[in-house]
Amino acid sequence: KAGVTQTPRYLIKTRGQQVTLSCSPISGHRSVSWYQQTPGQGLQFLFEYFSETQRNKGNFPGRFSGRQFSNSRSEMNVSTLELGDSALYLCASSLDGQGAVEQYFGPGTRLTVT
Amino acid sequence: ILNVEQSPQSLHVQEGDSTNFTCSFPSSNFYALHWYRWETAKSPEALFVMTLNGDEKKKGRISATLNTKEGYSYLYIKGSQPEDSATYLCAFNSNYQLIWGAGTKLIIKP
Numbered sequence: 001k002a003g004v005t006q007t008p009r010y011l012i013k014t015r016g017q018q019v020t021l022s023c024s025p026i027s028g029h030r031s032v033s034w035y036q037q038t039p040g041q042g043l044q045f046l047f048e049y050f051s052e053t054q055r056n057k058g059n060f061p062g063r064f065s066g067r068q069f070s071n072s073r074s075e076m077n078v079s080t081l082e083l084g085d086s087a088l089y090l091c092a093s094s095l096d097g098q099g100a101v102e103q104y105f106g107p108g109t110r111l112t113v114t
Numbered sequence: 115i116l117n118v119e120q121s122p123q124s125l126h127v128q129e130g131d132s133t134n135f136t137c138s139f140p141s142s143n144f145y146a147l148h149w150y151r152w153e154t155a156k157s158p159e160a161l162f163v164m165t166l167n168g169d170e171k172k173k174g175r176i177s178a179t180l181n182t183k184e185g186y187s188y189l190y191i192k193g194s195q196p197e198d199s200a201t202y203l204c205a206f207n208s209n210y211q212l213i214w215g216a217g218t219k220l221i222i223k224p
Binding site for chain 2: 040043044045048058
């Protein structure tokens with residue numbers, strides 16, 4: 001069974017630009033969560049999608065948005081990039097996003113904003 | 115604001131020694147507690163998902179216990195090996211999201 005894939009793996013953008021990251025979950029998984037990880041910080045929850053619906057959102061500005069398609073693939077978009085958005089962005093999939101189900105992580109997208 | 119604390123932040127352990135570290139989480143509205151291992155240049159990988167107070171889970175030389183009433187979980191590694199070097203993360207489930215601790219970085223000295 002193929003794992004979670006994320007594209008692109010690395011990205012360099014300049015301030016003010018926007019970026020779209022993609023995540024393909026494990027086949028059969030309907031929940032996709034997105035996380036931001038910066039040096040010295042734990043994983044910060046961005047949002048969770050299940051069956052094309054956002055069920056929860058973390059404490060991030062509105063510049064961060066996401067969506068999920070009918071095939072469970074998910075994208076996240078960051079508009080008007082700031083230097084502080086430089087981070088590793090991870091997505092994780094699970095069967096249904098319920099708390100007692102483990103999540104499977106992708107390799108991440110390393111975003112650098114200059 | 116829900117907060118998950120892990121201690122220590124980092125740990126150096128001699129190969130062959132056993133070790134343990136702690137995850138503290140809110141004791142109210144408990145649903146599940148997750149442990150993950152994150153090796154350098156890899157993705158976080160689930161170790162355990164624990165839901166019941168008093169639960170103890172084991173995978174090889176690694177085990178974990180859970181106390182939901184007082185809000186803590188311990189992760190134990192018996193006879194540490196170089197391949198155990200990683201950051202160990204715990205996460206508390208709340209409302210379709212996992213709230214993560216900052217992790218314990220474990221370094222095994224040969």
